[in-house]
Amino acid sequence: MIDDALLRTLEEQARSLRVEILKMLNTSGSGHTGGSLSAIDVLTALYFQRLRHDPTNPAWPERDRFVLSKGHAAPALYACLAAAGYFPREDLQTLRRLGSHLQGHPDMNKTPGVDVCTGSLGQGISQAVGLALANRLAGRNSRTYVLLGDGEMQEGQVWEAALAAAHYRLDNLCAIVDQNGLQIDGNVADVMNIAPLGPKFLAFNWHVVEVDGHDFAALMQAFDAAEQTAGQPTMIVARTVKGKGVPFFEHKASYHGVTPSDDELERALEHLGHA
């Protein structure tokens, strides 16, 4: 269990990261708002509590690896990396601009702290499997975390990778699915239903935990359970709300790839207590 002080710290961290995400998306005028806001609590738990990493030494070989398989949530990742100290906060305002190191989707060769290039859905999880295999071969104690979208589960490659992770008994791999229930064309259940997700991964021989993806205590418990699991990779099915934290964005597929206008930003920041 995590104590109240830590809980409050993480909640405050996530609140300020939401502010950063909304501001950078308002400035860039393009990018993915809904999926960044649904994923930010999971990312906060990882970057500010769970991951062993060193922002002053991004190439530290013993670091834990994080793969944002749902690469369109790049703004959420960039907000975390900046807050952790990988690069100056001001850089966030250059998101998606020509010459910026903050590309529309994560680029390992441009952004300090990004471990692999992602953006084409389904590919990050395979790379995470490869990273976990490399860590095991090299005798490194590092863990690999990979965050997927629930729409992304429709990609066949995800299931190829799921077979492989269980086949190789990758207990140093922890996947999280940001189950916000929405994709560009509407409800995941309507576009191409992937339910039931937990039982599918159980059948694929994974250790499966289902949690509220906005509950830090539950997330930390799930990460603990993953680390204590031997011989199996873990899938954390994190139930989330697309657009979480900004009431007029919540549960709306229409905010998948739309950024907040000036007016929306003002109202969102007010709601987040950021005058």
Place this chain on the structure above:
Amino acid sequence: MSEQIATRDAYGKTLLELGRENERIVVLDADLSGSTKTAGFAKEFPARFFNAGIAEANMVGMAAGLSAGGMIPFASTFAVFAAGRAFEQIRQSVAYPKMNVKIVATHGGITVGEDGGSHQSVEDLAIMRALPNMTVLCPADGPETAAAIRAAAACQGPIYIRLGRSKVPTIFPAAATFAIGRGVTLRDGTDLTFMATGLMTARALAAAEILAAENISARVLHFASLKPFDSVLALQAARETKAVVTAEEHSVIGGLGGVVCETLAESCPVPVERVGLRDLFGQSGTGDELLLHYGLTAAHLVEAAERVMQRK
């Protein structure tokens, strides 16, 4: 006839040697390890061999992840499944991030034979050439393949190497060296130049021999490195012989014929005849029957040479 050895066999043997020399070499396959010849490595180094099963997309992704984790992955399957089925994985997870992944695709071209057109890649070189950051190699014989595999292991970055199924005559000495980006002059000549890659290089040499009997002096250049391409060597030959015949076991679109025409058109436009698959898929048959059927023999190269000489 010189010794015959399939380039895939040379690959398997070289992988084993590399595996013994360097612990960071890892190998991936997609249920074709007997055919791609990675099975020897798998047997000697089971901990460093990953069979993805029949799942090429994930194989390429895992290779990228292994590379990100500091390993030097060689990933193998047939050329149709590597460059074709896993194209977007090679694009996004390997070429775009410049991962140190070596895609070694066997069973390139029509000499796959009896399996037929579904399994004969005639477009892989074109697809791979079009990718930024990608190096594209197509060695001619066993010794050159061994040297190319070693060069690939020693070089940082993504490489696509196309190998064949069938036994091919040995052209290069056992201790061949290989320089990525360099072409090789195998025979000097003044009347025209054959520019060949892969198993067609041996046929170009045979064609030059036939032409010599007719008092036509044909130069033979071999380009195992389609990208980067040795434009200096190609342009020099074009300037000096003023006629070029390209030869490849691949579509005439986008492969060696493509790169030669692109290069010459910009700097030294001379008549070119492209010998290769004329925008066609293959079919079942023996390798030799198919080479004859699609016009990829020494006799066909001689005809192309005569045609190009007329256009000088």
